[in-house]
Amino acid sequence: MLSLSLTTTTTIVAIILIFSLHHTTSLPPYAPLSTCQLTSFNCGTITNLSYPFTGGDRPSFCGPPQFHLNCQDGVVPVLNISSVSYRVLSINSVAQTLTLARLDLWNETCTKVYVNSTFDDPIFGYGLGNQNLTLFYECKPTSAFTEKPKNLFHCESNGALNESYALVGSLPSDPILGIVECVQHISVPILKEQADRLVENRSLLREILMKGFNVNYWNPYESVCLECVSSDGHCGFDSDKNQPICICEDQLCSTPGKRNNVGVAIGATVGGVAALVVILGCVYFMIQRRRKIYQKSRSMELFIAPTSSGDTFASTTITSQSLSSYQSSNPVTRSYYFGVQVFTYEELEEATKNFDASRELGEGGFGTVYKGELKDGRTVAVKRHYESNSRRIVQFMNEVQILARLRHKNLVTLFGCTSKHSRELLLVYEFIPNGTVAYHLQGRGSKSTLLxxxxxxxxxxxxxxxxxxxxxxxxIHRDVKTNNILLDDQFCVKVADFGLSRDFPTDVTHVSTAPQGTPGYVDPEYYQCYQLTDKSDVYSFGVVLVELISSLQAVDINRNRSDVNLSNMAIKKIQNQELHELVDPYLGFEKDPAMRRMTTAVAELAFRCLQQERDLRPCMDEVVEILRGIKSDGLGGREETEILDIRTDEAILLKKAHSPVSPNSVVDNWVSGSSVSNSS
Structure with missing residues (x-):
């Protein structure tokens, strides 16, 4: 404890010195630090950008250097990653994704920058929907071609045209490579749907390279920035010292929410006493925090694969799962983490037939889900994480710990996981056979008439x-959407994907954390204020309600600009008493009074859930009671319904519905979806 205290004291003193010293970094004296207060800026064709990005009117010291955009000619935003320059086509700050295209291959298929596009650091990683493309340059045939290859193009080198080739997919998969020799080659990702086009028509290579590819990003200084913002400061970065800074107006913050005043601090005895009190308080805080981190690390250390000796370890929850119906005659000693079984990578590799592509059930932000068959006879869904970096491990463990202690008939059951020391991070769930709600509402293989x-x-x-x-x-789930609502063979709900979920202490009003979730579902107040509450789930659920009555997607760029977000579209339709234009025509809103009464009541509830201010939204307990009432009254055949007041100045929805008739019968035969999604 003494060594811990000394270490902590040293750390605290260093922190105080950093923030108490007057600004002595290399930040240019003529550049006012207050410019970092800009809430948004534009860089070329990309607009409404904010921290961590810099560029344009936002100086480079207002964010980490990795996120600095070079606004070439005021039109083209360029981002440098691992010594390669990329043209930024789009940025989604909510989902933390980028669409990039290589600058050297913009409107060009030839290059002199023979460097692969790689994204394997903690800040930038490959996003969803990409396919590998390899470009071969300065090639010559080793034998005569019987016909002209389809993947051939030409590039100039040393005043002459040389043959070049574009190969989609992993190497080697093209017989052309066996009869040519190439001096240079580079690997460049492209969008998967564009790769399919390229295979069919190689002349589209130039166009497809300009479509770019998807990249995820993560700001490692996010938590520091949150602390700064919560103390009325603005986030910045000192590149010389390679550390984040907190800016208050035109000077560095010495302590949260206060201005830097070194002279007063040095000259006043009271300041010294106050500093001592702060140090002691911080020491105590850091000791407590380190104790928690130590306990958590101990918990993580328990998370190891079974040893060859068959030893087991008990989780801190002392929860065991009953697998009596699957037990074999030969008992096998198993290891458990927080009450869920720990599988070996080899077990799950065998269960999924080496993660065969034909067993893919769905793909999400964190990984791909495969159907598997365990040796004990259970059919399972195995989620395979794309990466195994520290951030993914935390999300992985978070999902295990949350699901291990929750049991509800409408939550997906977690059967087990691999160790954090495994080759890959794998989660094993019960298999839900009927796909997602999104699949049935908007999926390619189904029609809304199935629901x-x-x-x-x-x-x-x-x-x-x-x-x-x-x-x-x-x-708090934090990623409520129709892609995360699974349906079993009886069309009962199983809510899934808890990778973004957060524990929410009962003694706080909110948790300060960077907004995460899926575009179209993210609570606008959470996005603006970085304050997560249970009402954030309520907002997302409001979007789900609108999807259920409309069969429309939460985000659709093919709709009118004001209607791209379904939530905005729904609020406008409800306020203008145009609900009939929103409801799925299949549901019989115009013809069936009972249907009109129920869908209008659900729309009113959705309207309340989608309020911009969280205090105006109902809690989930109230939502449950309202929906149960709608179900009981509507399907029970009530003769009349009351007008429901949304209690806003903008709109009062409902007219009285008379002489209701019974809703359409539920069809007996259903077409089951063949996939289950695990989007994040």
Whole structure:
């Protein structure tokens, strides 16, 4: 404890010195630090950018250097990653994704920059929907071609045209490579749908390179920035010292929310006493924090693969799963982490037939899900994470620890996981055979007619019950969407994907954290204020309700600009009393009074959930009661319904509905979806 205290004291003193010394960095004296207060800036064709990005009117010291955009000619935003320059086509700050295209290959297929595009650091990583493309340069045939290769193009080198080739997919998969020799080659990702086009038409190579590819990004100084913002400061970065800084107006913040005043601090005895008190307080805080980190690390160390000796370890929850129906005659000693079974990589590799592509069930932000068959007879869904870096490990463990202690009929069951020391991070869930709600509402292989109103209303009720259960157990899901609502063979709900979920202490009003989630579902107040609450889930659930009554996607760039976000579109339609234009025509809104009454009531509830201010939204318990009432009254055949007041100045929705008729019968035969998604 003494060594811990000394170390902590040294750390605190260093921190105080950093923040108390007057600004002595290499920041240019003529550049006012207050410019970092800009909430947004533009760089070429990319608009409304904010921290961590810099460029344009936002100086480079207002964010980490890795996120500095070079606004070439005021038109082209360029980002340098691992010594390669990329043209930035789009930035999604909510999903933390970029679409990039190599600058040297913009409107060009030839290059002199023979460097692969790699994204393997903690800040930038490959996003979804990419396919590998290899370009071969300065090639010559080793034998005569019987016909002209389809993947051939020409580039000039030393005043002469040399043959070059574009190969989609992994190497080697093209017989052309066996009969040519090439001096140079580079690897460049492209969008998967564009790769399919390229295979069919090689002349599109130039166009497809300009479509770019997807990249995920993560700011390692995010938590420091949050602390700065919460103390009324603005985030910045000192490149010379390679550390984040907190700016208050035109000077560095010495302590959260206060201005730097070195002279007063040095000259006043009171300042010294105050500093001592701060140090002692910080020492105590850091000791407590280190104790928690130590305990957590101990928990992580428990998370190891089973040893050859068959020793087991118990989780801190002392929870065991009953697998009696799957037990073989030969008992096998198993290891458990927080009450869930720890599998070896080899077991799950065998269960999924070496992660065969034909067993893919879906693909999400963190990994791909495969169908598997365990030796004990269970059919499972195996989520395979794309990466195994420290951030992914934390998300992986977070999902295990949350799901291990939750049991609800409408939450997906976690059967087990691999060790953090495994070759890959794998999670093993119960297999849910009927796909996602999104698949049935908007999927390519299905029509909205497969989900009649009684099924949709039941989905709403059961999803709300699952979220209410989570909130009652101090958990916020943080990624509620129709892609994360699975349906079993009886079309009962199983809420899935807890990688972004957070514990929410009962004694706080909110948790300060960077906004995460899926575009179209993210609570606008959470996005603007960095304050996560249970009402953030309520907002996302409001979007789900609108999807259920409309069969429309949460985000669709093919709609009118004001209607790209379904939430905005729904609010506008409801306020203008144009609900009939929003509801899926299949549901019979115009013809069936009972249907009109129920969908209008659900739309009103969605309207309340989608309020910009979280205090105006209902809690999930209230949402559950309202939906149960709609289900009971509507499907029970009430003769009349009351006008429901949304209690806003903008709109009052409902007219009285008379002489209701029974809703359409639920069809007996269903077409099951062949996939289950695990989007994040």
């Amino acid at each position: 009649p109103w009684p099924i949709r209303l039941n989905i709403a009720v059961e999803t709300a019950e699952a979220l209410a259960y989570l909130h009652a157990n101090d958990v």
